[in-house]
Amino acid sequence: MEKLCGFVATLLFLVSLLFNGGAAARALNKNQDASEEWGYVEVRPKAHMFWWLYKSPYRIENPSKPWPIILWLQGGPGASGVGIGNFEEVGPFDTYLKPRNSTWLKKADLLFVDNPVGTGYSYVEDNSSFVKNDVEAANDLTTLLMELFNKNEILQKSPLFIVAESYGGKFAATLGLAAVKAIEAGKLKLKLGGVALGDSWISPEDFVFSWGPLLKDMSRLDTNGFAKSNQIAQKIKQQLEAGEFVGATDSWAQLESVISQNSNAVDFYNFLLDSGMDPVSLTASTLAVGASMRKYSRYLSAHKSSTPDGDGDVGSLMNGVIKKKLKIIPENITWGGQSDSVFTELSGDFMRPRISEV
Secondary structure (H helix, E strand, C coil), X not given: CHHHHHHHHHHHHHHHHHCCXXXXXXXXXXXXXXCEEXXXXXXXXXXXXXXXXXXXXXCCCCXXXXXXXXXXXXXXXXXXXXXXXXXXXXXXXXCCCCECCCCHHHCCEEEEECCCCCCCCCXXXXXXXXXXXXXXXXXXXXXXXXXXXXXXXXXXXXXXXXXXXXCHHHHHHHHXXXXXHHHHCCCCCCEEEEEEEECCCCCHHHHHHHHHHHHHHCCCCCHHHHHHHHHHHHHHHHHHHCCCHHHHHHHHHHHHHHHHHCCCCEECCEEEEECCCCCCCCCHHHCCXXXXXXXXXXXXXXXXXXXXXXXXXXXXXXXXXXXXXXCCCCCCCCCCCCHXXXXXXXXXXXXXXXXXXX
């Protein structure tokens, strides 16, 4: 009877969130000492965004120098900040759940988000709810920030720094603008400390024209391979000028395939490696639109070993012990299960530059 009453109380609580004055529906959980909080925000009907906040044990209370919060945005699009950015890059624990000495938690609180919806633990209930462009993704993120910050005076005291890598840089640029507008309109209560972009995909044209010359100079492409690469890069330039962004995305996939075929499948994230050195690198035969996200995720996992039972593998970790810990992930949701669809739905915006926003 006690369990039944607890279940009913929880159900009524969640229902009240769904109908709370039009506010975004929210499910929340935390660990015992409240140093971690996580949850879902329904940023739009049938679009659920997952977030995870780590509160730093190194926090120093100094009114003249407020402790910062870093919002980490992953690339792809479709790569999980909650999984990859957290456990493979800057979070407090690695994929073996061992403490990371170099964690950014020593300098700031960390807020990881699976963005856009459909990435990682985030999910949509039907395909019409995927975002189609970076601006829509920024609007969803702004809704999430409103839900997290507007009713939390402690968070409001800390400056928020938006930090992103790879395709996440496009999200960071558009989010920065959306957040400033929301702050000025009085809709978002936070201090925006700044935006930091790492190897960001804000000018795809510059990237595709740089690959051929760089790889030729590094003796990874011969003259014929360089000529083929440059020819496709020129085609992409023409498509971008004509506003043919879906076609440019298809040509980008073709360019990566041509480079792979003529370079012994060079690793796009480390040109010192190729398919012969890196067993998880994708070969030219598997390249397709959407492969960038998969290659990106696998690259980060490529240089660590895994035990036969899956220890050290981020996918096994997120769909295993972490999902059990979080308790609020729907049973039918698999971490990364909708990620390919995220990329596909953004194919019309993938090659669109975001230089002017920066």
